[in-house]
Amino acid sequence: MKIRVLEIIPTLKRAGAENMVVSLACRLDGRRFETLVASLYDAFPNGLEPALERGGVAVRHLGKRRGFDPRMYPRLAALRKEFRPHVVHTHSYVLRYALPIFARRGTAMVHTVHNLAEREADWPGRMIHRYAFRRRVTPVAIAGEVARTVREVYGVEPELIPNGIETGAFQRPEARLPWRAANGFGEDEILVLSAARLDPQKNPLGLIEAFAAAAAGDVRCRLLMAGEGSLMEEARRRAAQLGVGGQVSLLGVRTDIPELLNACDAFALASDWEGHPLSLMEAMATGLPVVATAVGGVPEIVEDGVTGLLVPPGDIQALAQALECLIRNPQRRRELGEAARAASTRFDASVMASSYAALFERVWKAAL
Secondary structure (H helix, E strand, O other), rough: OEEHHHHHHOOOOOHHHHHHHHHHHOOOOOOEEEEEEEEOOHHHHHHHHHHHHHHHEEEEEEOOOOOOOOOOOHHHHHHHHOOOOEEEEEEEHHHHHHHHHHHHOOEEEEEEEOOOHHHOOOHHHHHHHHHHHHEEEEEEEHHHHHHHHHHHHHHHOOOOOOOEEEEHHHHHHHHHHHHHHHOOOOOEEEEEEEEEEOOOOHHHHHHHHHHHHHHHOOOOOEEEEOOOOOOOOHHHHHHOOOOOOOEEEEOOOOOHHHHHHOOOOOEOOOOOOOOOOHHHEEEEEEEEEEEEEEEHHHHHHHHHHOEEEEEEEOOOOHHHHHHHHHHHHHHHHHHHHHHHHHHHHHHHHHHHHHHHHHHHHHHHHHOO
């Protein structure tokens, strides 16, 4: 008999937790598992639904409205009756809707904490998580630092399963010149990419300030920022104020991340806090040297001075110096990039999927 796994996530937008869910759902062995992915919200433009379709994974959208939506309870109940899951795997704030519906004998529940525990949920959400983790729900942390915060906030020991990516999908060196030509960038320009939401957590304004100092008027240097968010217009204004408006390109949400990564020379992430960012793994799998802030699980991904350069969060001068080191030194870029690609094999999604498969089998048997 196959174990039926129901993955429940707020949306299928292109973001870290969502990409992880898609990779896991597509990687679970179809001979042992039957997987259904439920998104509380309806589909968004440029979402991840096509990747699930290619992987043969069914999707349901539950039509959630913004804010608390009690209609999710009967809709999840109907989904439970239709699919009859053995294991329910939740993400983000989903437990507040899923717990009353699925917490019953014969159904195991797993919840993955994708960010620092104190940052992932609001106060009511943390109270729900505390209750759930001490009773029926198995918590999973995606990094050692995330696990530490789960112990600190909830007083429980989580499973530790690091995120994974499809490493082979990001090794496309042949895409470099065609992507540049198609998007108006020259062969000799130095392209620094940041693929992150333009929201306060990711500190895009600090990254623009650091880039302006690092580039120091060198018009060959360009900062490409892939993503959208509440700071998009402010980012545009800040770049213009710092005199690099023509060197900073706000690309919006992209569906060509593998090609975009291969077209670039370095990757930057200036976050004030993080969980275990997939974007860094993707950059390393591509062979890009990384500059990142040493927050959350980032030091568990990037080895400072070996596969990238780490700086303290909020230290714009240190970030600028690290960026300048890569911009001015192509040999250093090559050394760090080659080491990053070699180290990225440990991030492969197959490792993550195997760990979750073993966990799902164990918790389901315990729930019988």
